[in-house]
Amino acid sequence: MSAPERLPFRDPDLPLDKRVDDLLGRLSPDERLAMLHQYAPAVPRLGLAAFRTGSEVLHGVAWLGVATVFPQAVGLGATWDEDLVRAVAEATSVELRAFHYHHPPVVGSGATSLQAWAPVLNPLRDPRWGRNEEGYSEDPLHTARLGEAYCRGLAGDDPRFLRAAPVLKHFLAYNNEDDRCTTSSGVRPRVLHEYDLAAFRPVVASGAATGAMAAYNLVNGRPCHVSPLIADELRRWAEPTGHELFVVSDAEAPSNLVDPEHYFDDHAEAHAAALKAGIDSFTDHGEDSATPVGRLREALERGLIDQSDVDRAVRRQLALRFRLGEFDPGLDPYAGIVPEVVDCPEHRALAARAATESVVLLKNDGLLPLSGSPRVAVLGPLADALHEDWYSGTMPYRVTVAEGLRERLGDVVCVEGVDRIALRCRTSGDLLGGTAFDVVEWGDDVVTLRCAETGRHLTAEDGPLAVAQDVIKTWEVHETFRLEVDPAADGDTVLLRGVHSGRYAAVDPDGRVALTAETPETAERWHRELLLDGVGEARAAAAAADVAIVVLGNHPLINGRETQDRTGTALPESQEALLRAVAAVRPETALVVMSAYPYAVDWADEHLPAVLWTSHGGQETGRALAAVLLGDADPSGRLPQTWYRGDDELPDPLDYDVVKAGWTYQYHRAAPLYAFGHGLSYTNFAYSDLRLSTSEPAAAGAVEVAVTLTNAGPRSGTEVVQLYVRALKARYEAPILRLADFRKVSLAAGERRTLVFRLPAERLAHWDVATGGFTVDPGEYEVVVARSAREAVLTAPLTVTGPAPTPRALVGRETRAVDFDDYANTTLTDATRTTGDAVTPTDPTRPATLLYRAADLTGAVGVAARVANEGTGAARLEFHLADRPLAVVEVPVTGGRYAWTTVVADLAEAAGVAGVARVAEAGAAEAAGSVEPAGAAESAGVAGVVGVHDVWVTLHGDFRLSSFHFTETIAEQAFPSC
Template identity: 30%
Template sequence: MEKKIQELVSKMTLEEKIGQMCQVDPGVFGSEEEVKEAVRNGQLGSLLNLIGAEKVNAIQKVAVEESRLGIPLMIGRDVIHGYRTIFPIPLGMAASWNEELVKEAAAIAAKEAASEGINWTFAPMIDVSRDPRWGRIAESGGEDPLINAMVARAMVQGFQGEDLSDPMTIAACAKHYIGYGAAEGGRDYNTTIIPDIYLYNVYLPSFRAAVDAGVATVMTAFNDINGIPASGHQRNVRGILKQDLGFDGFVVSDWASIQEMMAHGYAADEKHAAQLGLSAGVDMEMASRTYANHLQELLEEGKITMEWIDDAVKRILRVKFRLGLFDHPYVDESLADSVLVHPQHLTVARKLAEESMVLLKNNNDLLPLKKGTKVALIGPMVDQPYEQLGTWIFDGNENDSKSVLEAFYEYNGESNTFFAEGLKYTRDKSTKGFAEVEKAIAKSDVVVAVVGEEAILSGEAKSLAELDFVGAQNQLLQLAASKGKPVVMVVMSGRPGGLYKTQHLAGAILYAWHPGTMAGPALVNLIFGESVPSGKLPVTFPKGEGQAPIYYAHKMSGRPADSSSWTHIDDIPVKAVQHSLGNTNHTLDYGFTPLYPFGYGLSYTTFEYSDISLSSDKIKMGDVLKVFATITNTGKVQGTEIVQLYTRDLVGSYTRPVKELKDFRRVTLKPGESKTVTFELKTDELGFYLPDGNYVVEPGEFHVWIAPNAAEGLQSEFWLE
């Protein structure tokens, strides 16, 4: 392949080389004939947002049969959490903690997209995010590097399969490189300030996992990082990604992010932006045209090198060869009818939706309900086949969706289900529909309130300053709680939020994220006990936006708080003297604990953790430490527990987090069954990256936990010598 690439590059003119480095949206670029002419002249290497096998084949025919060198096009599309069959948003996928199921979902998305001519997706998004105000947390794997790495690996392997030349696979794109999820104030596109020790230890591991999994492409981010825009950051792209991590695919900019370096105040004009982008190592420019318009002139002026251009072109051609486009450039136009929304795809979508939902509260075992229970089904998200799909669903079809209302009618019967939405949509402030809600509740034994946010309220450029439910949803929940009937709250949302002011109103809370096409059947199965909840939070839930950003792997302050060292603001005596309350790291109103910790999630059964033990309390470099604990199902139904392994390095040359997730196991147990769970912890997993990028493992004392979440668990200690 490398020989073929070299031979092809040697035949290319400079204009054809630059053409390979350009990607455009045909609808923005110009007329159909203008697009064909540019392809015919070798001036484009990729198109995005061209949908339909027939259309793709038509433009591919121009590239392959009418251009001088016959180089096929890459056809890109945002296939984020499904193509036509929509799976839970990525944050929901992460809540399943099920790598194989996420991989299967990505493989289905690839198959459906490929059937319509797409051979490249701009996913997975693996930006570590610790601020729920940021709308794109919906697309991430949450706050933890290990969980994001799991999502990265699963989705890359799912999209790309074992052989990228398989016509039912597509090239993945790890994004956004790098630090995009650390936007100041949770405001999208905002500045990020990330010390190198955090860059290497928090934000880079998911990209390292994607590269190790063979990801074909990487996308640079919109943000600047420590004063340099990500698309112009030579050290991060050309240095760390390509040289240090050994990434041999190609790097594409995000939409016009090279041109946007002008708005950042980093590039003086488009020509300067093109120079900075290529110098940094961005191989292909998406949407904007600074490369097309200025690379030749920059080369003539000696401001860029032919070596950089050739390297970029070779990387692009390498991915095209790996995709098998030179041998099989065309799509079977009969595939889509038999592939899209296949029953098996819907089965996987339902299963992943079930495993992604997190049971946060279940007082007095309110859930599961019995079939035939008289249910008042209320709330603005009950019958929203479009909104339940979530953000970034360009090709999802609401007509494929099964809503909560439809699923309730099918399972529980219309005679047992009394529907009154109360609010037309989540932002609706009118309470005119509340009278119908009261009538529905009067006929029922239990209230199921499905609330949250519409799809448009999360995702790109959908940041929020407040995390409370929008519209009159709080009033709706208060009304439901006032009638003396048990209330089950189901939340469909793209972010953690809405619960601090309302959780006391419900006896049970099921956090469903935006669950996708099969939201209704998945929720009905969980609510009525056909399935048992197993999801765990991939992100910490704050008590309010004033706690953001909040995450479990924080550093220990010099004056840490505990349950005895703070007083709530309402309990402070009048005229209390300055130091009478103590001096610890907390806030007077929220304290120091979150609403729900990372890794938290209940089941319809209970699990007991006991008998933690270690293979040794002292280990040497290169050893493997085994950590054991017994997990027992102490409830009445079979359930799956996600058992988590955390460590803490008590003293380091740089301060270390109070806990770090190192591994997890999915353990399914029958009632009364016990199992010893064994984790193997290698000493090289106990180290960290220094600010210079070097990895060190330092001897000393460590704590280790086997735990149901980041706030609880069994603890032991060991020494690394």
């Protein structure tokens, strides 16, 4: 055999696909199979190095050691600055290259992976999502724009080689942590295409992304790791780019298909299904390749997959490795990156800029910017602390808020405002840990106990309790506790309970304290001694100052993180009490919320002169906030998601229907505390002269929108000009507003600039369930220039021309059950393990109702439906109009979840069961709630129906419906093509 360096795949002049084919052909079947695991082994005979998928680079290089730490993704989202986000990603990928070349891997063999697992494109539907910090925005367009910028920064500008290979997370409809591996996100077609897919589609279609990661959850009853959407959507979007996506699994998700999801009976079957669905790399069992590769080998031997399935996935991996320069080190333009780029001065400056631009001024009654040389007290548990989140790198240094202000103002008083206590054992009289603890509450009565002398946290990780942890950053957090008052003793007697284990502290015969007690009765009692009143200390500091800056918020690893959703949006009770106590003695108080997600700060908004928000902004957070508080920088951040009011009842976390549930600024009717896009400046901007190039575009056309922006204030500043659209008198439930474009603009005092936006009519489109595609309806719309989703400045009417939509065709055409216009008591589920969706009653004891508006029934004399009934009880299916029944069909037992059969009925026979149908219709109307017809149905007879009607379909009992069609012949069995 020729030397590896002389083989065709080493020839840089050959086309990429030829090189990949040559290398693939030289790999043995076993070598190819081994490449399907995250840790692909080396192939020395061909000169191939070991390859590992995945490095975490969400807002800087993570898990590899000291690296530049930029603001969290949600903070980058608050910048609304694509150029800045791209620059952050570029710096991150440069540092990743430095780790790749110059640092040994933290785990496993081979160099640090240049496949970058970022950005996260899941829109931030629910502010209680534990991983809220990882996304950019609640809006899909905003998410996509910043996501594409981050991808381009990671990938670099070379036309041939990638600096890093961005992988989009997490596909798809993933916004809950509690039971995330077993919960199903119900996503009907409109929500799927207009919201969840809309964040991914533009990024993939642009060619900026090189891969995607499947999500842990299920969508419509089917695990994302075997979703047909990987092929039908993701890969289809990528086809015009000339490069295939390399799709990876999330950690342990392939195993989850069997346990805990129980979707497949055995792992070989599950792994085969994932591979065939489009998973190219299995992140499973850590470095243990033998187990997942063995399962895939078994699948191959059983005929569940064939060699072409393996080759297809390996080919995608090899193509990516070529693009990363692995086989052309002499041509790789990034090969000269040196280790000194990590945390270099340029990256520090960029971190400071990013942190500064991410600060959002939520309220300001004139307190800010601070002027002169005020005496400032910085108070609160985050006043002098910066915390890393799970996907954060190790900060090279930490400039806290107190330190940032101290650098500028000199003497700044800093008080955490937390109690210092001692816990004395009732049995022995000894102090727990032999020390005093500062108690920080993070909500839901969860506290950390930090040694007053060393700053280390009490931990229960290894046996007896110990004061040992400097930084809380582990997958399983063992440093959180609850101090539960003993109801049988005085108020100073408490029980110490570990949050992670749920067990109580007890003392063994040797005097060691450990979390071993399963019940309160067997737990040790502790006398809580108050050594320092934190609120009192903070009040005193505030009273002696001219201004109080109170810094509150969350710890990124506690009460809201990966694997754990938040229970609400309120500030921790002790933090709220501290804020009110400080404001009572110092009215000149500004609240800084430092958090990974929104809080309901209603009281602060009503009573304080200033409120600001920043995400956990990385190493330069303190300098960034000092620059904004003191007026060195104009606050240019704008909210990337809605901040709801405290008394605003949010939808259920598992209700993924943003339209019907009323999620985000697009559909939430109640006025928020702070709207999407909200943020104040220290100057004043005036908008004028809104002009459209045409007021009557065609459905396939475009409009140029021009608006003049003037800095009418006394100082330079930055504004985010937001362009929204809305449909008027829509035939569907249209968004209140929808973001169509935005631009960040900096102007000097008195400067004026005319901005021109190109508005394609497709930005007005909605997903038409009747036709299965995006449609721009003719009719009236409005273009809105706004400061936020709740503060419109200028509006202009727009009329789209074109033919009116035709009625939905239900006769002679199969209609998917999920393509309804409205519904009640309905759950979306899988039709088969590999394809299709179906509907079933959420509660089988109540009818499920589906509404199909404006349907043409002319010529219908019968109906046929595809149903599956496992046999749990009586079931029937009803079709009816607003004022009369059409057909009632008894649903037989089919024998299995995926055992489908066709049931038929003659519409003329409905007259014989009219009484039953009328009773069912009344029940269906009651169950439907908000399900209402779009207009009055035309009068028609039962047999030989004519005209356009709203059609209701009602499911009684525990069965599933996948599709139906009205027939023009009696008892027609066959289903026509769509």
